[in-house]
Amino acid sequence: MTRISRKQLEIQQRETDILQIARRMLLSEGYDALSMDKLAVELGTAKGTLYNHFPNKEEIVLALVCQAMQVRQQMFGIASMVSKNTRERMMAIGLASEHYVRQHSEHFAIEQFVSNSTIRGKSKPKRQELIRHFETQCMGSVSTIVQDAIAVGDLQLPSMLTVQELVFGFWSITFGSHVLTFDRPGLNELGINDAWRAVRMHGCSMLNGFNWLPVMTFEGSEVVFAGLDARLKVHFGLE
Amino acid sequence: MTRISRKQLEIQQRETDILQIARRMLLSEGYDALSMDKLAVELGTAKGTLYNHFPNKEEIVLALVCQAMQVRQQMFGIASMVSKNTRERMMAIGLASEHYVRQHSEHFAIEQFVSNSTIRGKSKPKRQELIRHFETQCMGSVSTIVQDAIAVGDLQLPSMLTVQELVFGFWSITFGSHVLTFDRPGLNELGINDAWRAVRMHGCSMLNGFNWLPVMTFEGSEVVFAGLDARLKVHFGLE
């Protein structure tokens, strides 16, 4: 029956609409600008209807976080396979992260709400599982590279350091610098002219420090980055 | 007149009390648990009196942030002078940051509110300047080490990288990992057993990657860390 699907589709479509409006509100003026009352008005329904879709405001935010993490996960998956060389694959992950933050800043900005324990605390277990799933997936993409590198002899894992802990290091440096670049005002005035470039260099430096072959100079790494960038842009659908 | 100072001191003391109560509230249940009404009740005054001291809730939070940043700055200052060797001084900064997060977690947790643009946006320019001051100071402590290292030949700055950008890298890795360690639940389940140790290793790796002399193995770095840790604990007044 067309009647059946009519209503069903309307409800399904509304969920999409809610998230779209909520995202715009969140991005425009931050968390406080996301008001359930205003959201209902913009959606053109009563507030009660909103609560048929999401049990509370936090769940809406975390639904957006999940959308964001999914985008990141897909980009990581692509980046982890863009080369045969393990070192290049690792660098591609860094580049993918950079692209994610710069080209999908609306997702990156929202992704940060996952750190807010107040928001996380009010969410359903189902949602937390989903978030955990995306986190594990992203980490898995990178872990695989590390394991491959060890297998082919490009990398010797330092004693007392697990694969995941090494991934954690790379995660820290990209996450940390991207958050700093994104959330803090006026890094420029502190003498940091090209934060993006600096991050790439630091990641490269860390891999060099681990003796991840082929060890490369900064100039060499820039060439590699340029090549990877071109290939990634194709996969990411840029130009 | 004792009368003059009586009232003055009372008001001054109250400001301290406000911040103390506010900190406890913030730490107990997060930002939402800090309520101006409840704060006034606990303080034993009317709400209006609160607003004689701080123009809004956000200013209270940022005042606490400033206290936190001051603690960090002092610890960085000490760490930057704990050795003659530039590489060790750099490693000491990392250790100081670790101590700050672990021993003064109540400050570290509150420090993160500075990234919240909603809160920052409602603060007075004066406060933002102060925050900027502490940031500059912390960065300065580390920049000095880098410059010293270059001066004595322990480090050659890569072309196209400023001193501040190198500091930014170290900042990113410590900030990033400490935020991840602190704010994200269940890193353990992701296979990261000793995040703190991992962070130290990664910082060390990055410095090795920059060929910051003396380049050291992980085992060697652990010895250096142990020595620095003992000295820092004395300065930080632990045991």
Add this chain to the structure above:
DNA sequence: GACAAAAGTTGACGGCGCGTCATAATTCAA
């Protein structure tokens, strides 16, 4: 097509939050 049950919708309401402001109390200065 009629009709009852199920599913979906509504918006007024309770409770709580922040920041204001007229009024009152206190301190200060002469």
Add this chain to the structure above:
DNA sequence: TTGAATTATGACGCGCCGTCAACTTTTGTC
């Protein structure tokens, strides 16, 4: 002492979230 200046008060306006009893629409059945 006394009037001006400073400080304290808490009721108030407004906006927020989430609920819920009443209402409307859809669905399934005869």
